[in-house]
Amino acid sequence: MSKNIARLAVTAGLTAALSFGGVMAPVTMAFADGTPVATTIGNVTIKDDDYAGTTFKGIKIFSATVTQDQTSPNVWDSTDEKTLSDIKWASDEVRDAVTGEFNSDTTDPSKPNNINDAAAWAKWIKTKTEAEYEAGTNQTTNLNVGTTLDRIAKALEKVTATNATTGWKTSTDGKFNDLPAGYWLFVTDQPGSTKSTNKTNGNDDAFTSPIFTIVGGADVNAEPKKSVPKVTKAVMDDKGDKFVTDVNKTVFTAANKAADSASEQLIKYQLAGTVASNINTYKKYSYTFTDELPCTMVPNLNGNNPVVEVKIDNSVVDPACYSATYAPGKSTNTLTVSFENLKEAKDTHGTSINVDGSSTVYVNYEAKLDAGKINADMLGKAQVNNVMLTYSNNPHTDGTGTTVEHPAYDYTYGIDVTKVGSNDETKGLKGVEFTLQEQGDTNKFIMANGVKTTDGAKAKLTTDDSGKINVVGLDEGTYVLTEVTPAPGYNNSAANGVTFTIKRDLNQNGGDVIPSADSAINAASGVVKNNSATASTGKLSFTIVDQKGTGLPLTGLNGVTFTWIAGGAVLCIGVAHLIRSRKQAEESEQE
Structure with a gap:
């Protein structure tokens, strides 16, 4: 032993x-x-x-x-x-x-x-x-x-x-x-x-x-000595100012996934990704965010390049350390932010940023709904934005892996208004003109595609042959629809405006959104047809009634008519007498 x-x-x-x-x-x-x-x-x-x-x-x-x-x-x-x-x-x-x-x-x-x-x-x-x-x-x-x-x-x-x-x-x-x-x-x-x-x-x-x-x-x-990076995407609702509203959670556990917006309104997005816990075992660590936006949305651009802010934890990264590109497509528009080697990242002062297994990489940018791409079929339906992360996954080769795609959602809404006359509420009135404004914003008018302008004439909404106006690209909020030109023979019942509110409960899972029609419309009595307010996916509908014009009573019509008749009779008698006198004179001369 x-x-x-x-x-x-x-x-x-x-x-x-x-x-x-x-x-x-x-x-x-x-x-x-x-x-x-x-x-x-x-x-x-x-x-x-x-x-x-x-x-x-x-x-x-x-x-x-x-x-x-x-x-x-x-x-x-x-x-x-x-x-x-x-x-x-x-x-x-x-x-x-x-x-x-x-x-x-x-x-x-x-x-x-x-x-x-x-x-x-x-x-x-x-x-x-x-x-x-x-x-x-x-x-x-x-x-x-x-x-x-x-x-x-x-x-x-x-x-x-x-x-x-x-x-x-x-x-x-x-x-x-x-x-x-x-x-x-x-x-x-x-x-x-x-x-x-x-x-x-x-x-x-x-x-x-x-x-x-x-x-x-x-x-x-x-157990394997590794961790797989994860990625998420958050959107900031314009009614708030945070990507994560629960202070006890992180963007990976409680990110805001849904927001709504008006046409051409910039919305703030945040991409967030982790790195491998064993990143110190990598000599070179490639790291790429690939963000797929729907074709209805475009990022804020400077020329052809997306405007982004990239951070590692609290340090803003020098743009020279990464590439940011944008490529439009038929079905999706792609924003890419890529590091050839994340471990070499520096801040805007040229100081190296320490990247370890606890680091988080953020990409902040803005995107908007393209007014030229908004249509009635997309109202209330999620415009899906997907992000995916590609990362080095082998310390000893150039191999890469990819994460699950993580989505965020944007919604927009619209209105469908019908104009009828009080004499026949089943028939729409053509050619009636309206203006639409957001309550409290009296200097801007909203066009049919949801874009705001200070030119009221340019933003006039005119009813079609069916008496309808349709507006798309509206955000949640309260609006005033004002009638400015009624149909011939009808009174302007909505001259003081019809106030309506688009209310919603955002679906954080990408489901359809139906605005609430309860107590959403306010106007003078008789202006909005009773029980006409309805809500469907992404749209609020109602009917405005104009009163038929009324005639005033006339007097003296019969006396005037009799005078004309009597005068005509006297004229006829005079003409007949003249003709007879001339005839008698001609006969006397012949004798």
């Missing part, structure tokens, strides 16, 4: 007990609470409940006999450190990959000279890692880019051995059973997606940071 302990103590000085995520733990000798037992096989399980279809790859670095205490037969003391003895390279390919990675480090005299001396290399790896992580390492430590273990993992990803005996194995369920004992590296082989689970769509998975562990003794149960 004493000989065995002595041998293990010597070996411990040449080896490393390494745990998850590239973590190195100190080797200790503590057999007082149990009996040390050597083993040549072990089991590893990498559990990931969120992503289906992800496969993992195990690469054996060192073959060894692994010793750990047992508290009773076949029961390992999981609190006891594992030690390795009889260390050998797992394969020539692994040896050449690891040692070849450090061949160029001519300034490090501590590097072993003999590439076949596996124990010496194990000791060197342990010493280098302890120096790189002065505060110590544990199971939550991720490997910083460029550190010894990170470089080893990157080099070993190129190894293509074909079976566990020579040091290579894959698993589609994260379970590795009866692996040869030794020191192993586990990495992601192919990322999966939540699309493979009971969810309808989801993020692409990210590659785990390297998991270095000792196989043998107690089973190894690990």
